[in-house]
Amino acid sequence: DQQVKQNSPSLSVQEGRISILNCDYTNSMFDYFLWYKKYPAEGPTFLISISSIKDKNEDGRFTVFLNKSAKHLSLHIVPSQPGDSAVYFCAASGKNTDKLIFGTGTRLQVFP
């Protein structure tokens, strides 16, 4: 049973436009959400996170939105750049655990 889902395996966006990556979860006990970025042949790197007590967190070109009632979060990248082309994983964690549950990933391609 997949508790964290990324239903779009891939996304293609033109440079300069907005990229929106989506993530859904089923466990209402999750209290912290993270986005990781992964280039081929490299390990994932942390991008941005959000606590369940917030509905938005922004860091430069990256903004994460959390809709707890819909159990949905999204990552907005604006403007998108070719260097953003990578696989993006969302992850969630609950109270009293140090483990993360990852989604299946979305491959973003930003073309000129």
Add this chain to the structure above:
Amino acid sequence: DVKVTQSSRYLVKRTGEKVFLECVQDMDHENMFWYRQDPGLGLRLIYFSYDVKMKEKGDIPEGYSVSREKKERFSLILESASTNQTSMYLCASSSIRGPNSYEQYFGPGTRLTVT
């Protein structure tokens, strides 16, 4: 900067061989993790260790074992490698302290091929 290193970037082994994957972190983190990444399946947790000599099974522990004799080092062992264990293996670590304790730091990965 946190650094997590893995002993090999690429590894080719034969079916039935015993395989050791080593991971070392230099930030005195309490937690260490082993994942495998497969297309369409994301990152799946194999084993987790929260202290020296302590371990906890993840979602897919079958066919694997782990060892943590020192805080900085976490080893993944494939007792008898099989072709369905061909995958990208990722090690990660995290601290139990501080505001960013959820954040895990990953190594570069080991691409294991079992023939």
